Amino acid sequence: MTVAERTPLVEMRNVNVAFGGVHAVSDVTIDLYAGEVVGLVGGNGAGKSTLMRALSGAHPADSGSILIESQPVSIHNPRDAKAYNIETIYQTLALADNIDAPGNLFLGREKTTRLGSMNDSAMEAETRKVMGRLNPNFTRFKMPVKSLSGGQRQAVAIARAVYFNARILIMDEPTAALGPAETAQVRNLVRQLKDEGIGIFLISHDIHDVFDLSDRISVMYHGRIVDTVRKSTVTPDDVLGMIILGKKPGEVSEKELAQLELRSK
Amino acid sequence: MTNVADATPTPVSGGVQPHARTSIRGLIAQTEIDLRLFGMLVALAAILLTFNILSEGKFFQPTNMITLAVQATGVAIIATGMVLVIVSRNIDLSVGSLVGIIAMTYALLMTDWMPNILGLGADVPFRWLIALGIGIVLGALLGALQGFVIAYVGVPSFIVTLGGLLSIRGVVWYLSKGAAVSGLDPNFQLIGGGAQGSIGGPLTWIVGVVGCLAILGLLVNSRRQRRRFGFPVRPMWAEFLLAGVGCLVVLGVAAFANASLWPQGLANRIALEQNWGPAPEGGWRIPTGFPNPIILLIGVTLVMTWMATRRRFGRYVYAYGGNPDAAELAGINTRWTILKTYVLMGILCALAAAIASARLNGSTLDVGQSYELYVIAAAVVGGTSFAGGIGTIPGAVLGAFVMQSLAYGLSFMGVNSPGQNIVAGIVLILAVGFDTFNRRRGS
Numbered sequence: 179m180t181v182a183e184r185t186p187l188v189e190m191r192n193v194n195v196a197f198g199g200v201h202a203v204s205d206v207t208i209d210l211y212a213g214e215v216v217g218l219v220g221g222n223g224a225g226k227s228t229l230m231r232a233l234s235g236a237h238p239a240d241s242g243s244i245l246i247e248s249q250p251v252s253i254h255n256p257r258d259a260k261a262y263n264i265e266t267i268y269q270t271l272a273l274a275d276n277i278d279a280p281g282n283l284f285l286g287r288e289k290t291t292r293l294g295s296m297n298d299s300a301m302e303a304e305t306r307k308v309m310g311r312l313n314p315n316f317t318r319f320k321m322p323v324k325s326l327s328g329g330q331r332q333a334v335a336i337a338r339a340v341y342f343n344a345r346i347l348i349m350d351e352p353t354a355a356l357g358p359a360e361t362a363q364v365r366n367l368v369r370q371l372k373d374e375g376i377g378i379f380l381i382s383h384d385i386h387d388v389f390d391l392s393d394r395i396s397v398m399y400h401g402r403i404v405d406t407v408r409k410s411t412v413t414p415d416d417v418l419g420m421i422i423l424g425k426k427p428g429e430v431s432e433k434e435l436a437q438l439e440l441r442s443k
Numbered sequence: 444m445t446n447v448a449d450a451t452p453t454p455v456s457g458g459v460q461p462h463a464r465t466s467i468r469g470l471i472a473q474t475e476i477d478l479r480l481f482g483m484l485v486a487l488a489a490i491l492l493t494f495n496i497l498s499e500g501k502f503f504q505p506t507n508m509i510t511l512a513v514q515a516t517g518v519a520i521i522a523t524g525m526v527l528v529i530v531s532r533n534i535d536l537s538v539g540s541l542v543g544i545i546a547m548t549y550a551l552l553m554t555d556w557m558p559n560i561l562g563l564g565a566d567v568p569f570r571w572l573i574a575l576g577i578g579i580v581l582g583a584l585l586g587a588l589q590g591f592v593i594a595y596v597g598v599p600s601f602i603v604t605l606g607g608l609l610s611i612r613g614v615v616w617y618l619s620k621g622a623a624v625s626g627l628d629p630n631f632q633l634i635g636g637g638a639q640g641s642i643g644g645p646l647t648w649i650v651g652v653v654g655c656l657a658i659l660g661l662l663v664n665s666r667r668q669r670r671r672f673g674f675p676v677r678p679m680w681a682e683f684l685l686a687g688v689g690c691l692v693v694l695g696v697a698a699f700a701n702a703s704l705w706p707q708g709l710a711n712r713i714a715l716e717q718n719w720g721p722a723p724e725g726g727w728r729i730p731t732g733f734p735n736p737i738i739l740l741i742g743v744t745l746v747m748t749w750m751a752t753r754r755r756f757g758r759y760v761y762a763y764g765g766n767p768d769a770a771e772l773a774g775i776n777t778r779w780t781i782l783k784t785y786v787l788m789g790i791l792c793a794l795a796a797a798i799a800s801a802r803l804n805g806s807t808l809d810v811g812q813s814y815e816l817y818v819i820a821a822a823v824v825g826g827t828s829f830a831g832g833i834g835t836i837p838g839a840v841l842g843a844f845v846m847q848s849l850a851y852g853l854s855f856m857g858v859n860s861p862g863q864n865i866v867a868g869i870v871l872i873l874a875v876g877f878d879t880f881n882r883r884r885g886s
Contacts, residue, residue: 234772236771236772255771255774256771256772256773256774257774257776260774266772268772270768272766272768272769272772272773273766273769274761274762274763274765274766274769274770274832275765275766275832276761276762276764276765276832276833277758277761277762277765281758281762282769285758285762285769285770285773285775286759286770286773286774286775287773287774288755288758290755294754294755295749295753295754296753296754296755296758299668299669299671299672299674300672302672302674303672
């Protein structure tokens, strides 16, 4: 069965986002199926993060539509997105530095007792379980996350996204702050989540990461989608060419190709 | 669907117990005492002791200490709310004017509006409670108005509350046409303390014992919770030490409050009115115990600490202060949270205004003047950081007591009010400077 025969988990149609006069995202259409990883690549300022912020509710789109399992939905803020089980791991991690790991993991969705007070012990116990899998050496459950290492902070941000039964996961540079061992861990996690049927948008600068993990790759250039390709039909050089030149492999002239090769040397 | 937590049973990862060390620092770490709060308690004790030595033992007397404490209550009550406002990266400069307008409202309610407009004469029971309720609603409304402009319109809190400071004080003048108003309901006056506005000897002991039981209950409950989830617990000696010292301090303070006695004149007058019979040898010895405003402060501190640490509202305030974007992205309704901090401030101002007007038996144009400065100083001396996200409510209450002890002690030694201000200002800067230095070294 090919993925094209099924209903997409998410469709973003003709999405536009502008900051003042600058079109950060213009007329972008993109989709994502359950159990699929779509890599989103492009240079700095290509609009990858802005497009995903429209889906996660952090900065709603100016126009265009978002469909989840073919149902049009409106996402105005992060609460709306979370209600559709869209979870996001932001590049900045979006952690409250003065609060401990359990507090951050459950931020906005605290476990409460019958009287509505926070149940810190229960939240810490759950956090210990999740972190036991993501980062078994993690012990600083009572420390503000400010005092954690980059990898530990990343683990907290990832734990938060996967704990709440995500169906759609947006990962914005999830391995940027990590060492080789931790990067391998995140890659394993991505594969595992994909096997569980979660749809994942993966933003990454690392073309090898993207080739390793993605089923399809969407290349953005100056706010537009250059092309969305199946990984098996392209080479990393093709994708690199699209990222740098903003053109599909067939449209690139000999001269541009020569320039590209010059640059890569 | 995934749920990493349930996918496979995995061993719970490590503990947080600091390694047992024989150093003093290690031993203190095992009791898990908040070092900052502990340091402030030591500083407060040092200030009181110094003035006691300087005054050759006259300073440290029950009546003195009770007066000092009652004078600190208004600022301390508002400071508990100011912590949340500053933690969420805002400021409230309007608290002094809020206290002023609500105090004037209490005075006008009980002298004019209630008997003449609402038809509630002096014989109506619970007049004081009705007046207090109206004041609290007024405070909440004014707070909500300012909070709305700050959170939803987006005008900086410094500007909004500076405007509030100016304009609300102006309204006070129009309310009373510039006159002082006096003559409150006798029951309302009891909010302000004094011999009759205190809870008396037996109740003070009960409060002390309940405090002791609460300390024991909290320690036992926390230990049981941690056991249940398999978390590390404090060593037994630390539990007993905390319980012992906590109970000793609470009962000691209760005994000290009960060492303060009714003035002979007042006792004799009341004895005559109520037919207590002849005075015993050496006169009446009636302990006053804790004054009502202190009980109110204890209640406010407990409720505010509970809200800040146990309720989601408090968690959101701290999260917003630590990282406003993270709070927003986590789906927290940050605007509503900020608005609520200002509503809370209005309510706390109404309580402080009740104490201030009750002590005055009325209100003048300048009730609450400069409160904003003392309240902010108390919160900041108590460890609240203007960078946001950091600050505790017990710390702010202690901060209010530190500042008030200095002012009271200096005036006791005959230093005039400008001199007190010089010391207060320098102490404020020193306290924050010391704190900043400590934090930088710690991180």
